[in-house]
Amino acid sequence: MKTYNNVLKEILEKGVDRKGRNAVTRARFAIQMRFNLEDGFPAVTTKQLAFNAVKGELLWFLEGSGSDVRLKEIMSKDGVPAKHTIWTDNAEADYWKPKAKFPGDLGRIYGVQWRHWKKTDGTEVDQIANLINKLKTDPNDRRLIVTAWNPGELGEMALPPCHMIFQFFVADGKLSLHMTQRSCDMFLGVPFNIASYALLLSMVAQVTNLKPYECVLTLNDAHIYHEHFDVVKEQLSREPMKLCKLWLNPEIKDIDKFTMDDIKLIDYVHHPAIKAEMIV
Numbered sequence: 001m002k003t004y005n006n007v008l009k010e011i012l013e014k015g016v017d018r019k020g021r022n023a024v025t026r027a028r029f030a031i032q033m034r035f036n037l038e039d040g041f042p043a044v045t046t047k048q049l050a051f052n053a054v055k056g057e058l059l060w061f062l063e064g065s066g067s068d069v070r071l072k073e074i075m076s077k078d079g080v081p082a083k084h085t086i087w088t089d090n091a092e093a094d095y096w097k098p099k100a101k102f103p104g105d106l107g108r109i110y111g112v113q114w115r116h117w118k119k120t121d122g123t124e125v126d127q128i129a130n131l132i133n134k135l136k137t138d139p140n141d142r143r144l145i146v147t148a149w150n151p152g153e154l155g156e157m158a159l160p161p162c163h164m165i166f167q168f169f170v171a172d173g174k175l176s177l178h179m180t181q182r183s184c185d186m187f188l189g190v191p192f193n194i195a196s197y198a199l200l201l202s203m204v205a206q207v208t209n210l211k212p213y214e215c216v217l218t219l220n221d222a223h224i225y226h227e228h229f230d231v232v233k234e235q236l237s238r239e240p241m242k243l244c245k246l247w248l249n250p251e252i253k254d255i256d257k258f259t260m261d262d263i264k265l266i267d268y269v270h271h272p273a274i275k276a277e278m279i280v
Helices: 002-014 049-062 068-074 108-117 129-135 149-154 188-206 226-236
Strands: 016-019 025-036 146-148 164-169 175-187 211-227 246-247 265-266
Touching: 002 068, 002 146, 002 226, 016 146, 016 164, 025 129, 025 226, 049 068, 049 108, 049 188, 108 129, 108 149, 129 146, 129 164, 129 188, 146 175, 175 188, 188 246
Parallel strands: 175 211
Antiparallel strands: 016 025, 025 211, 146 164, 164 175, 246 265
16 A cells, blocks of 8 residues: 555655645645555555445445445444444535435435436436446446436435546556546545445456456545644655455355355455544
């Protein structure tokens, strides 16, 4: 994960300070990171990655849900729903609650767009199902794209999508993914995003009989909040460790059949967690 650490260092040293919607950040524009999954799974090692939250959120997206109540169910332990998720603060934000249609409603966010994109005639597009089918039938297609950025529905979302669009590419039986992210919280969000899209790439590869290869992220507004400077410096003082491996239940051949128990990290060694406040 030296690639990620190098970007943190570049932003601290060469970034520009800017006053944004919610705080002052130091930022760089349009940085690309590439991770070869043949070298291991890109889980950050200079702090602990909350991998259960990563896989829970991704499964939630793939369900097409926009309900924090449902995410709490997915994140349940011993049958007891989680009390709080990474989306709860957004669901309960003062600016959003008047628009919410039910408790926990987050509107037409990522998973809803992925699985239930509305057409003008009232029908829906299941982008994920279409993607899987196209990968199986025409893997050289140049339209292997899923987008969450729906300009007509941004006002119906608790949070407009940060990771906006992703595209797949097949060559020599290997599957690669490129994702574009408009807004990138480098300390809290980006390690999560790296792992989430590497996991998505691996899951899609398994159900389409391909091998996961490169996970590429283009980070547009790549920023560090000033409030996070000290924790970023602490993280950069730590030496990255060996990458872990991802285990997926080999019996799963349908993208909609994965559960939390079908996804695990093997030999994940990391430095202790570093706590920081999420700037909403």
